[in-house]
Amino acid sequence: MTGPVPQYPTSLGTSDADTITLLGQNLAEDLMGKVGFGELALWMVTLKRPTPSEVRVFEAVLVALADHGFTPTAIGARITFLSAPDSVQGAIAAGLLGGGSRFLGVTEDCGQFLAATLAQADAVPADEAGFDELALTAVKQARAARKLVPGLGHPVHKVRDPRTPVLSKIAAEEGLRGPHLSLFEAIGRVHPQVLGRTLPLNGAGVCGAVLADLGLPLELLRGFAILARCAGLVGQLAEELRTPIASDIYMSVDRNAVYVAPTPPSE
Amino acid sequence: MTGPVPQYPTSLGTSDADTITLLGQNLAEDLMGKVGFGELALWMVTLKRPTPSEVRVFEAVLVALADHGFTPTAIGARITFLSAPDSVQGAIAAGLLGGGSRFLGVTEDCGQFLAATLAQADAVPADEAGFDELALTAVKQARAARKLVPGLGHPVHKVRDPRTPVLSKIAAEEGLRGPHLSLFEAIGRVHPQVLGRTLPLNGAGVCGAVLADLGLPLELLRGFAILARCAGLVGQLAEELRTPIASDIYMSVDRNAVYVAPTPPSE
């Protein structure tokens, strides 16, 4: 190669013969047994040791998103484990690959929508009325562009998503209620004026608002939903080992297959 | 389908219009803000609320395994993120797929080896001498079968892996030093008699011993290493956003490609 050998800067893990360093800390002496897992996960992203309040809010988000029962992510992980029991990592990866735009993606979409709306404003609103005004503009713009407002509505919790008020309350208790959450709540108040019906603020959305208020990178909000779900999928696989259902899912699909003579799509 | 519609039992997440239930608990009221993320991850596998001691030991393992710098998992995640920045879930999944037999698999292999050795014994040894005797048999058997003893040796920490004594100490402090860890330490004492040289007990191995002592399913020990690494990979991707290196890795490989005329392997 012409030119110098590349160097690869990092502030995360390094090691030599005697010591493992992570975030500038001695992993064995300073972190193991002294720092929680959620705390470390947050620290690795922000590069700043989180406060106990930040950890509580962050872990409440992860707890909220860890498992929602037999979602596509859980079904994907279990059916892959049935087929490839030799590869736990493959089953978990397959499940996480369902963490896309339709299911786990709402957290990121909502955080991005709130941040973009705040970036449009001249200043962060000073009071609830100010947030309501900003929210009204944003919902009107979304409607005019025929776009959904991320974080509004839920297929099961049609009136109220139980996670939303609880996470708002926790953020407030910890002094971490920021502009993203304020704007999200304002959307909850004003959207019926524009949309003509009342939708609940959903749990994935409030998680996005809270993660954005924690200062986490917007491009990675989906990554935290993925981390939460990773724990959930380990739980799903443990249950699959105890009480297998993937074979029944497979059989219920395969035995109810109905052959339809192929008709080319364009004919 | 002939026969009844299958039913799918679960003790994890379920929900109705008003409530989300996880592990028989009200997710919003009883878990969010009250239960830590590592605590929930452990509970979802054991189905029993863990004690604070169990959580501390479990989280120490996750912290120990979260990130080891520029490993294949980190490189795989970063290079995939470079190529497909639209899919954070794909970059994380790609990284986790490196959690196989050679790197993250040692945790599981070691737990399984220790459990299989204990299952061979008539009874759990009563004292250190008893563990030494059992360890000696196990190491001799492995050597006779030309197999490696999982958890012994490390490419960088050639004399002592700093995580091993610390995790042993934490387990002891919390009253969770069980037979797997005792056997692992015994292997550390006796293996030089058989192998003719002294190798360190490595960190991945001691994590496997401790997870097995926590009563976690042996087939899933690798899953906990994957969960830990998932947090590490989110940190690696956050760093890649701040200080990209994947393009330099790609260029350093591509520009140093040397074309070699194809020679069929069998000729």
Added chain:
Amino acid sequence: MTGPVPQYPTSLGTSDADTITLLGQNLAEDLMGKVGFGELALWMVTLKRPTPSEVRVFEAVLVALADHGFTPTAIGARITFLSAPDSVQGAIAAGLLGGGSRFLGVTEDCGQFLAATLAQADAVPADEAGFDELALTAVKQARAARKLVPGLGHPVHKVRDPRTPVLSKIAAEEGLRGPHLSLFEAIGRVHPQVLGRTLPLNGAGVCGAVLADLGLPLELLRGFAILARCAGLVGQLAEELRTPIASDIYMSVDRNAVYVAPTPPSE
């Protein structure tokens, strides 16, 4: 479940005790040894047996996209294979996950761009001059929206991508030069007027144009690039078995890691 058992229609594979049916054909009697692999792949998407001309053009696209040397997909697959040699499927999956917006995605983006442009026009242009006019409008619109025109430019083939004229010629030879390819070539002629410099029409782009002319679903064009690359990755892993390089890549990154004290991003 309340309501009837779901049924799952399919025109692809089904089987009973004696027979395997695929696309309404007897797999063993009518397909094996009589139908090529590329032919079958195309048939499974279109549900219509492709003509030899369609197969030739389709396979030329797959050949064009199969391997481009040490790309992120190849590096990702090899480094994952190093780390998890027990799971060939994991290594291939990790590599394919790099088939996202930046690398393999151009094929799909280009096909979609051409189709959207044609859908805007009142009618398919009747001659080269008509295509040039439509292309000019499309390039101007893209520029006004500060968007790139997919399929234009290449980091290595700065003047001319050798695949582009060859694939155009093959499509013409087989009578399969359709409006997408005509529009793509028109973009090649007119873009310098708008952009002020001359960029090559790249190979990934012409593949997208040709796949769209074959009538393949636009949402899946990336899938054909993935299929092509899947063959390439099997070749890369075979080479990794013969002449391993993944460990050298890993070492060259790990040994050139430079620790930088963490500075929180917002400070």
Added chain:
Amino acid sequence: MTGPVPQYPTSLGTSDADTITLLGQNLAEDLMGKVGFGELALWMVTLKRPTPSEVRVFEAVLVALADHGFTPTAIGARITFLSAPDSVQGAIAAGLLGGGSRFLGVTEDCGQFLAATLAQADAVPADEAGFDELALTAVKQARAARKLVPGLGHPVHKVRDPRTPVLSKIAAEEGLRGPHLSLFEAIGRVHPQVLGRTLPLNGAGVCGAVLADLGLPLELLRGFAILARCAGLVGQLAEELRTPIASDIYMSVDRNAVYVAPTPPSE
């Protein structure tokens, strides 16, 4: 880094400003439109241009393995596409991750079993009687070790797998019936003497035998099953776009979830 910059040898793809080279051939001039996709896939592994006979046998294997209807791989890909429609590569990767030991792995397991048996013998048997004798020994050894003989038996095709005689015939027609296939057929003849019942030689198994006779690397036989299935999954996703079923699968599982109070496994 101390020491020289690593260099990365390859015989696959390289390129410069004007030319793309693959396997020492000019990609655009010598391969596109002139070489089939299956032919290229085989060539990239063997590094030798395959004969038409080799291509026919190889493509017959890929055709045999491309799609088996609503298998776990198809369900995994479709359910992931439902959840993350933004990432076709993720849906395909998730499906392929089901290509493990239980389903697609039989091809590799069978090839490895046959090769290991042949390696044990002093010489390749000269006639059918010799293969029968070797097969008898191998089946007896497997039974004594309480191991299954890979390639024997099928859950649906209980008497005869229709792919097996057809692939044998194709290999014979092309002069590519080698010792692995001869041994596999001998297992079909002799196993009832040892096992006390007659099982069919299955299609995945005969594919493994034929791929081994083609001289392909045994560690990668699963990779060819993955390649074949990749084409099948693109077909499954095309069908999912036309006739979606993943949402019905998801609903049929979610609505039939039955909550069971958690009982810790060890109690």
